[in-house]
Amino acid sequence: MGVATAASMPVAERIWRRFTPEQRFTRFVVYLVIVASIVLSIRSVEVIPEFLADAPEQVVDLLKRMWPIDWPHYPDTVHAALMETIHIASLGTLLALVLALPVGILAAHNLVPFVPINLLAKLILVSSRSVNSLVWALLFVGIFGPGALAGTLAIGFRSIGFVGKLFGEALEESQIGPIEALKAAGSPWRSVLAYGYWPQVKPSFWSIALFRWDINVRESAVLGLVGAGGIGMALDSALNLFQWDRVALILFAIFAVVILAEIVVTQVRKRVI
Amino acid sequence: MNTVAALPADPFQRSVWPRVAAVALLVYVIYAAAQMEISWERVQTGLYNAQRFFGRLFPPNFSRWELLAKGLVESLEIAVLASTLGILLALPIGLAAARNLMPPWVTWPARLIIVMARSFHPVIVAILFVKAVGFGALAGILALTVASVGFIGKLFTEAIEEISLKQVEAVRATGAPFASVLWFGVLPQVFSRFIGFATYQLDSNLRNSTMVGIVGAGGIGGTLFAAFQRFDYDFVCAILISIISLIMIGEVLATAVRRIFIEHATVADLFRAGGAASRERHLEDD
Amino acid sequence: MLSLRGLSKSYVRGKPVLTDINLEIAARGITAIIGPSGTGKSTLIRCINRLVEPTAGEILFDGEDLTKLSGTALRHARRHIGMVFQEYNLVERLTVMENLLSGRLGYVSSWQAWRRKFPREDLRKAYELLDVVGLSGFANRRADALSGGQRQRVGIARAVMQEPRLLLADEPTSSLDPKTSVEIMQLLADVGRAREIPVLINMHDVELAKRFADRIVGMSEGRVIFDGPPPQLDDDMLKRIYGGENWLQ
Numbered sequence: 001m002g003v004a005t006a007a008s009m010p011v012a013e014r015i016w017r018r019f020t021p022e023q024r025f026t027r028f029v030v031y032l033v034i035v036a037s038i039v040l041s042i043r044s045v046e047v048i049p050e051f052l053a054d055a056p057e058q059v060v061d062l063l064k065r066m067w068p069i070d071w072p073h074y075p076d077t078v079h080a081a082l083m084e085t086i087h088i089a090s091l092g093t094l095l096a097l098v099l100a101l102p103v104g105i106l107a108a109h110n111l112v113p114f115v116p117i118n119l120l121a122k123l124i125l126v127s128s129r130s131v132n133s134l135v136w137a138l139l140f141v142g143i144f145g146p147g148a149l150a151g152t153l154a155i156g157f158r159s160i161g162f163v164g165k166l167f168g169e170a171l172e173e174s175q176i177g178p179i180e181a182l183k184a185a186g187s188p189w190r191s192v193l194a195y196g197y198w199p200q201v202k203p204s205f206w207s208i209a210l211f212r213w214d215i216n217v218r219e220s221a222v223l224g225l226v227g228a229g230g231i232g233m234a235l236d237s238a239l240n241l242f243q244w245d246r247v248a249l250i251l252f253a254i255f256a257v258v259i260l261a262e263i264v265v266t267q268v269r270k271r272v273i
Numbered sequence: 274m275n276t277v278a279a280l281p282a283d284p285f286q287r288s289v290w291p292r293v294a295a296v297a298l299l300v301y302v303i304y305a306a307a308q309m310e311i312s313w314e315r316v317q318t319g320l321y322n323a324q325r326f327f328g329r330l331f332p333p334n335f336s337r338w339e340l341l342a343k344g345l346v347e348s349l350e351i352a353v354l355a356s357t358l359g360i361l362l363a364l365p366i367g368l369a370a371a372r373n374l375m376p377p378w379v380t381w382p383a384r385l386i387i388v389m390a391r392s393f394h395p396v397i398v399a400i401l402f403v404k405a406v407g408f409g410a411l412a413g414i415l416a417l418t419v420a421s422v423g424f425i426g427k428l429f430t431e432a433i434e435e436i437s438l439k440q441v442e443a444v445r446a447t448g449a450p451f452a453s454v455l456w457f458g459v460l461p462q463v464f465s466r467f468i469g470f471a472t473y474q475l476d477s478n479l480r481n482s483t484m485v486g487i488v489g490a491g492g493i494g495g496t497l498f499a500a501f502q503r504f505d506y507d508f509v510c511a512i513l514i515s516i517i518s519l520i521m522i523g524e525v526l527a528t529a530v531r532r533i534f535i536e537h538a539t540v541a542d543l544f545r546a547g548g549a550a551s552r553e554r555h556l557e558d559d
Numbered sequence: 560m561l562s563l564r565g566l567s568k569s570y571v572r573g574k575p576v577l578t579d580i581n582l583e584i585a586a587r588g589i590t591a592i593i594g595p596s597g598t599g600k601s602t603l604i605r606c607i608n609r610l611v612e613p614t615a616g617e618i619l620f621d622g623e624d625l626t627k628l629s630g631t632a633l634r635h636a637r638r639h640i641g642m643v644f645q646e647y648n649l650v651e652r653l654t655v656m657e658n659l660l661s662g663r664l665g666y667v668s669s670w671q672a673w674r675r676k677f678p679r680e681d682l683r684k685a686y687e688l689l690d691v692v693g694l695s696g697f698a699n700r701r702a703d704a705l706s707g708g709q710r711q712r713v714g715i716a717r718a719v720m721q722e723p724r725l726l727l728a729d730e731p732t733s734s735l736d737p738k739t740s741v742e743i744m745q746l747l748a749d750v751g752r753a754r755e756i757p758v759l760i761n762m763h764d765v766e767l768a769k770r771f772a773d774r775i776v777g778m779s780e781g782r783v784i785f786d787g788p789p790p791q792l793d794d795d796m797l798k799r800i801y802g803g804e805n806w807l808q
Binding site (some may be wrong): 286 | 654656657675682685698733
């Protein structure tokens with residue numbers, strides 16, 4: 001990988017280089033591409049100067065309108081929507097876990113040694129991840145109509161890719177020794193999964209599930225902007241009516257829920273994993 | 274020890290808690306589904322609608338490809354600039370938040386900034402920036418920068434807090450100035466992890482940049498939302514396909530960058546069959 | 560009862576690791592395979608239960624050619640061959656009892672296995688075996704809480720749970736200290752004699768081999784160059800097997 005052995009080179013030629021010429025070339029290409037894309041982007045992004053100059057004034061105006069925060073309206077407008085958001089996140093995550101398990105197994109080459117199936121499963125996982133949850137929500141609102149059902153399915157389908165990919169990686173990283181031993185004893189494939197792989201990936205699985213639930217709480221909060229239920233819908237109407245004090249209330253509620261979710265996740269992690 | 278008659282009732286001594294948790298979960302699912310009025314009939318009606326819906330999605334309509342391309346390019350630009358800005362800001366802030374290197378009066382504000390940056394969904398942040406700097410890509414760039422600072426900052430801080438202080442001590446013991454201590458003692462240990470999450474964030478920003486347009490912050494999201502509201506579903510399909518392709522390409526490039534900087538691959542290495550180890554273990558290789 | 564005929568294996572074409580191995584293993588006795596690293600000992604053992612696929616040759620186990628089996632037939636054949644590994648290969652997060660019973664997975668349905676509903680007879684045998692290997696009372700300890708020697712005992716017990724007709728061991732003592740190595744070898748020998756099954760052990764400790772084996776097979780560069788009882792294994796032969804001059808006193 002690096003330079004030729006020191007012992008074989010005459011003393012005058014022993015130059016210490018960190019990387020071979022090929023590696024330096026490759027790194028150079030990457031740097032070039034990065035810099036070029038940054039420069040091109042800066043030049044072509046449209047920034048309207050008047051808006052920019054206006055910005056500080058707008059921000060101050062925004063903050064003034066948000067204060068005082070509309071606390072009194074919490075119970076009737078915000079609370080139910082907040083609960084719905086949590087349900088969307090939780091049920092969506094559960095749906096994803098159930099669906100991602102088989103797909104993750106099919107994608108792991110060491111379990112299912114058929115490359116076409118691995119590729120198909122990986123394609124499903126990549127597509128699920130590449131489509132943003134908001135876009136999934138749009139799709140499901142189109143199919144099932146507005147409401148929490150669309151939101152739950154959106155979260156679920158988006159999370160399959162995330163859970164499936166990480167789960168597949170955990171499977172591929174499991175120790176092969178115990179698996180070999182079980183196979184050598186004549187164990188059928190399903191028992192090899194249950195006794196050999198599952199105990200090894202269990203901690204990762206729960207860790208991934210908690211991690212994704214945490215992210216989904218955040219994601220669920222905005223799905224309502226496209227009509228898929230939860231607190232996003234309250235946010236949407238408040239924005240449309242320029243009720244910035246209510247917007248502030250909703251933002252605060254979202255923030256509180258996100259922090260709560262983080263605390264729950266940290267505590268569960270400590271105890272269970 | 275144990276005779277035939279005296280086998281323990283449960284030789285596996287399994288805890289009862291997993292079963293309790295499973296039952297609790299089932300109860301919750303039923304409760305939550307009821308709260309959200311998810312019923313089997315709704316799902317069935319939906320599936321029926323789905324058929325018609327998919328019929329209108331296909332075949333995808335690429336006739337307005339210039340609009341499509343413009344939106345994609347703008348999303349790409351938003352992602353690139355937000356990542357750059359985000360990385361540049363996240364490095365000092367992440368460093369400042371490292372409790373093993375900095376005093377509390379520096380780490381607390383830095384950690385607070387990172388937590389706040391992470392707590393809000395980029396779309397919500399985008400809404401606020403649209404109000405502040407107007408519609409367009411700038412709002413999107415700023416929103417995703419905030420998200421990047423939150424993500425990269427947190428992971429960067431964690432990476433720094435996990436380094437071995439012995440290596441830092443060793444460099445300090447040579448009498449090196451603080452900057453050199455950072456450069457030779459701290460950064461080499463965190464560099465490869467940093468590449469990992471920097472590429473991840475670039476990828477994530479690319480995904481999000483396709484979406485912030487829905488609230489007016491630039492990029493293909495706006496085009497997508499508009500097409501959706503006009504019921505131009507075949508155009509929607511074309512846009513989705515383009516977005517997915519763009520993101521997949523992004524992932525491939527991110528993996529390549531990771532291999533170049535972490536595994537020191539060369540261009541030739543990248544094209545060789547990806548590092549999957551031979552399936553048959555060469556037992557006699559030790 | 561185990562016949563290897565013309566067994567060959569190349570991982571890379573043109574570079575054979577095993578060349579034309581012919582061995583007859585009788586129905587009783589401890590056979591030790593010795594030889595330098597890289598000479599194919601491990602490959603040979605693993606070809607027998609097809610953890611490694613032979614390139615050529617036949618493996619006749621009680622008259623059945625193992626190289627021709629696949630799928631369920633291979634699984635059924637494997638049930639009769641127990642294997643002990645250098646790295647123990649236990650499922651770390653499961654208990655000793657669960658590891659023992661995983662030797663019976665070839666005999667119970669996956670659903671029963673998942674629900675841990677094994678036949679009473681299997682449970683009884685498991686507790687007996689725990690006593691035999693000296694791990695009474697360890698039934699509910701997690702495998703990763705055991706020492707190396709204890710883990711290998713569990714490994715041996717797991718293999719014996721299969722009620723095998725042949726016991727294979729791939730460097731079973733290479734990860735253990737000298738005293739524990741002797742204990743494990745003694746256990747393998749005892750089990751082989753008590754159950755009247757042949758034991759085939761691949762090992763690098765020559766003294767241990769001479770002490771416990773009835774028959775020694777010496778390999779060099781993928782071929783068998785010595786096959787006989789321990790007393791016949793003299794220094795000249797050892798030099799031929801292992802090469803080099805100065806390592807023998």
